Amino acid sequence: MKIRGKVWAWFLIILGVLYFFLPLLATFLFSLKAKLGVLSFQAYVNVFNDPKFIKGFSGSLLWATLTIVVGILLFVPTAYWVRLKVPKARSAIEFITLIPFVVPPIVFVFGLVRTYSRPPLLIVDSPALLVAAYTIISMPYMYRAIDIGLRSIDVRTLTEAAQSLGAGWGTILFRIIIPNIRVAILNGAFLSFAIVLGEFILARYLVKPAFAPYMLDLGQNRAFEPAALAVISFALTWACMGIISLVGRGKGQAPVGGGH
Amino acid sequence: MTHLLLNNISKQFASNTVVQDFNLNVEKGEFVSFLGPSGCGKTTTLRMIAGFEVPTMGTVILDDKDITNQAPNQRNVGMVFQAYALFPNMTVAQNIGFGLKIRRENNGAIKERVAEMLSLIHLEQRGNSYPYQLSGGQQQRVALARALAIHPQVLLLDEPLSALDAKIRVQLRAEIRAIQKKLGITAIYVTHDQEEALSISDRIVVMYEGKIEQVGSPFEIYNFPTTAFVASFVGTLNTTSAEVIDPTTHLLQMDGVQLQAAEGLEDKHKGDKITIAIRPERLNFISQERKTNILDCTVENITFLGSVVRIQVSIGSNRFYMDTFNNPFLELPKIGDKDQVTCSREAVLVLRQ
Numbered sequence: 142m143k144i145r146g147k148v149w150a151w152f153l154i155i156l157g158v159l160y161f162f163l164p165l166l167a168t169f170l171f172s173l174k175a176k177l178g179v180l181s182f183q184a185y186v187n188v189f190n191d192p193k194f195i196k197g198f199s200g201s202l203l204w205a206t207l208t209i210v211v212g213i214l215l216f217v218p219t220a221y222w223v224r225l226k227v228p229k230a231r232s233a234i235e236f237i238t239l240i241p242f243v244v245p246p247i248v249f250v251f252g253l254v255r256t257y258s259r260p261p262l263l264i265v266d267s268p269a270l271l272v273a274a275y276t277i278i279s280m281p282y283m284y285r286a287i288d289i290g291l292r293s294i295d296v297r298t299l300t301e302a303a304q305s306l307g308a309g310w311g312t313i314l315f316r317i318i319i320p321n322i323r324v325a326i327l328n329g330a331f332l333s334f335a336i337v338l339g340e341f342i343l344a345r346y347l348v349k350p351a352f353a354p355y356m357l358d359l360g361q362n363r364a365f366e367p368a369a370l371a372v373i374s375f376a377l378t379w380a381c382m383g384i385i386s387l388v389g390r391g392k393g394q395a396p397v398g399g400g401h
Numbered sequence: 402m403t404h405l406l407l408n409n410i411s412k413q414f415a416s417n418t419v420v421q422d423f424n425l426n427v428e429k430g431e432f433v434s435f436l437g438p439s440g441c442g443k444t445t446t447l448r449m450i451a452g453f454e455v456p457t458m459g460t461v462i463l464d465d466k467d468i469t470n471q472a473p474n475q476r477n478v479g480m481v482f483q484a485y486a487l488f489p490n491m492t493v494a495q496n497i498g499f500g501l502k503i504r505r506e507n508n509g510a511i512k513e514r515v516a517e518m519l520s521l522i523h524l525e526q527r528g529n530s531y532p533y534q535l536s537g538g539q540q541q542r543v544a545l546a547r548a549l550a551i552h553p554q555v556l557l558l559d560e561p562l563s564a565l566d567a568k569i570r571v572q573l574r575a576e577i578r579a580i581q582k583k584l585g586i587t588a589i590y591v592t593h594d595q596e597e598a599l600s601i602s603d604r605i606v607v608m609y610e611g612k613i614e615q616v617g618s619p620f621e622i623y624n625f626p627t628t629a630f631v632a633s634f635v636g637t638l639n640t641t642s643a644e645v646i647d648p649t650t651h652l653l654q655m656d657g658v659q660l661q662a663a664e665g666l667e668d669k670h671k672g673d674k675i676t677i678a679i680r681p682e683r684l685n686f687i688s689q690e691r692k693t694n695i696l697d698c699t700v701e702n703i704t705f706l707g708s709v710v711r712i713q714v715s716i717g718s719n720r721f722y723m724d725t726f727n728n729p730f731l732e733l734p735k736i737g738d739k740d741q742v743t744c745s746r747e748a749v750l751v752l753r754q
Contacts, residue, residue, distance in 0.1 A: 302480065302488075305451055307474045
């Protein structure tokens with residue numbers, strides 16, 4: 142019975158891996174066929190030499206960086222304050238953080254365009270609106286990652302210990318809380334990065350250069366380059382995941398109390 | 402000279418009064434314990450001294466300065482928590498030096514003070530360790546050193562030993578007391594463990610339902626509890642109701658058995674119902690001629706408690722415990738034996754109603 146169960150488990154694992162990797166492998170192989178009859182990285186060279194790629198990709202990098210910075214500045218103090226002072230509000234805040242999952246991006250972007258394309262808030266062209274919108278759609282990942290990080294430490298006691306030693310709120314946040322949830326913040330940051338990199342609707346409708354709209358535009362009249370872009374996009378996401386797990390193995394979050 | 406004064410302190414959370422009319426003077430260098438069951442308000446009172454809670458009424462005066470509304474980081478008060486609360490991202494040395502760094506002391510002074518503190522807690526070799534690399538006892542010693550490093554005016558300890566095992570607890574409480582005496586620092590210690598409070602305190606404040614029941618030295622609290630709660634909470638005590646027969650001679654009647662107390666009936670009248678208490682170790686089997694407090698009893702049970710043997714006897718309808726030191730030559734009665742027990746008049750405590 143045990144051996145049969147193991148065989149089944151391995152069968153399902155292999156099936157899952159094939160389901161996931163076969164299309165990727167096919168895309169990768171397809172991306173190497175830009176030159177007739179030989180396998181080459183020509184599609185990748187074409188992509189990297191395209192000024193629109195540089196513009197779109199650097200645009201996404203900028204939006205992602207700004208989104209991460211705004212997200213950290215906004216969500217770390219909020220999640221910390223909620224845990225410390227208004228724990229009863231946690232369920233309400235958690236509900237709010239899930240709203241971006243419920244509201245479709247197309248509805249969200251039309252809401253933004255309608256609200257901010259007329260006075261008194263005529264800011265539809267401002268990059269700040271796009272960053273704010275990205276901050277909102279990455280909120281479920283960023284806020285929850287931070288909240289999970291805060292759950293792993295005794296926020297109240299650490300805060301009180303620091304206060305009793307003379308520390309103010311800034312010192313507590315930057316020297317006690319943030320260093321102890323560093324891994325959680327990085328998790329949230331890389332997830333936000335991946336979300337922003339793959340996001341299409343907001344960038345397209347708010348007319349800002351970004352990686353995903355470029356990818357779609359390229360797919361209209363090219364065959365191999367979009368496949369190369371898909372592989373690049375996967376590689377970037379995996380690199381993010383790899384960094385998360387590497388950092389997570391560090392000594393970032395030691396247990397509070399306990400000991401051995 | 403009063404060092405810390407808690408003046409008529411009360412604390413309410415919504416409609417729930419947690420601390421009520423709390424008055425206490427603490428002398429400089431004194432070790433005072435707040436003792437009581439969970440929810441009696443002892444930790445809330447401590448947190449009001451630390452500044453984590455603001456009293457609904459009353460004032461906290463430290464060295465003649467009203468600190469009632471001062472923020473916790475503005476008070477020079479060191480605190481040790483039950484959960485250690487060491488900063489996980491910092492080494493032991495960085496933890497100890499944290500408060501001094503906040504005070505912008507120079508690196509040399511910080512290094513010197515950290516070394517001094519590490520030596521005080523006998524962890525000279527662990528300065529570069531992280532908290533998670535230390536045992537619970539070691540972590541709590543570091544927490545103590547961290548609180549002491551800033552030269553606090555008062556050291557507050559909130560059940561610091563509760564998370565440790567019994568042997569470490571006994572060892573560490575002796576260390577805490579020795580360090581407190583050596584530095585001459587004023588300390589307020591919260592505990593629900595009566596043995597802990599009795600063993601390390603200069604004075605104990607016994608609290609119940611937000612109020613002070615009794616303040617006194619460990620000797621006074623143990624030997625002369627003034628209320629039924631203190632009597633029942635501190636140590637094992639036989640308590641029962643009695644009737645005053647003659648207040649001038651302190652004669653009582655307990656379930657048909659006459660008994661004489663030494664004091665406590667000055668304001669009582671004949672026929673008054675009172676509560677009396679006798680410590681188990683103050684009861685003895687009669688070995689010599691005595692004239693007072695001779696009580697007929699029946700042995701009901703015998704329990705070995707290590708160094709002490711606890712004998713349960715029935716006197717009338719009351720069941721009393723009687724403690725006697727254990728030794729290999731102890732002659733114990735048998736269960737069911739009829740015998741006589743006695744106690745001095747001073748052993749009969751009349752409790753405040």
